[in-house]
Amino acid sequence: MQTNRRTHIFRPLRRGGAALLALLVLLLPGCTPAVEEAAADLPLPESGLKYVALTFDDGPRADTTSVLLDGLRERGASATFFLIGQQIPGNEDLICRMAAEGHQVGNHTYGHTRLQNARDDTIIEQIHKTEVLLTEVLGPGEYWLRPPYGLVDKSRSDLIKTPMVYWSVDPEDWKLLNADKVTACVLDRIQPGDIVLLHDFYPTSVEAALRIIDALQGEGYAFVTVAELFNIYGTMPQAGRLYKNATQERNW
Numbered sequence: 001m002q003t004n005r006r007t008h009i010f011r012p013l014r015r016g017g018a019a020l021l022a023l024l025v026l027l028l029p030g031c032t033p034a035v036e037e038a039a040a041d042l043p044l045p046e047s048g049l050k051y052v053a054l055t056f057d058d059g060p061r062a063d064t065t066s067v068l069l070d071g072l073r074e075r076g077a078s079a080t081f082f083l084i085g086q087q088i089p090g091n092e093d094l095i096c097r098m099a100a101e102g103h104q105v106g107n108h109t110y111g112h113t114r115l116q117n118a119r120d121d122t123i124i125e126q127i128h129k130t131e132v133l134l135t136e137v138l139g140p141g142e143y144w145l146r147p148p149y150g151l152v153d154k155s156r157s158d159l160i161k162t163p164m165v166y167w168s169v170d171p172e173d174w175k176l177l178n179a180d181k182v183t184a185c186v187l188d189r190i191q192p193g194d195i196v197l198l199h200d201f202y203p204t205s206v207e208a209a210l211r212i213i214d215a216l217q218g219e220g221y222a223f224v225t226v227a228e229l230f231n232i233y234g235t236m237p238q239a240g241r242l243y244k245n246a247t248q249e250r251n252w
């Protein structure tokens with residue numbers, strides 16, 4: 001009787017298997033469906049090794065960013081930090097440490113301002129103010145831009161004098177605020193050549209990042225900066241272009 005009832009219950013499941021599976025995947029907590037184009041399947045670089053770039057937005061934040069830097073150093077992993085200009089004063093030592101320990105430092109505007117539909121002078125000012133602060137701390141350099149929310153008008157890309165960095169894996173860590181779910185989401189999607197979006201502003205994201213590194217280093221992945229990733233893949237980044245992974249620009 002028991003067996004019959006179970007058979008009865010599972011028969012409709014088998015009939016609608018594909019549809020139900022798709023529904024279950026959509027309903028699984030912790031990993032929202034990708035909103036961007038399907039993940040690229042890039043060929044490995046000449047070395048045949050697997051490289052990815054972790055990127056961290058919205059910092060620096062003294063307590064969480066320092067924990068992340070400690071963890072990256074312990075693991076021999078490099079990363080890229082896109083900093084909010086108004087959070088730079090008071091965190092100069094942390095930023096010097098980023099550069100000294102081999103990480104890439106970039107610009108995330110001064111006030112985390114949405115650049116899409118912004119006035120030209122606002123775009124220029126938001127980028128320039130952070131460049132000035134970064135130059136004061138780290139010296140002259142090219143500080144690549146990650147536009148807040150990844151948004152900028154293509155028609156005004158000539159205002160952007162550096163390459164721009166989008167992403168190919170976004171676990172929406174700021175929404176999940178759960179290290180287990182963020183880790184699972186990234187590990188489920190990651191492929192060599194990916195650029196991963198995280199935020200060192202959140203303790204859960206820092207914890208997830210270190211777990212992701214531990215898991216993927218066990219699979220032979222190496223963690224490099226975005227500039228290093230481009231170099232490894234032979235990509236020559238251009239000013240005003242928005243890159244989503246090691247070789248491809250975002251469709252915008």
Ligand SMILES: [Zn+2]
Nearest residue numbers: 057058148149
């Ligand atoms: Zn941001």
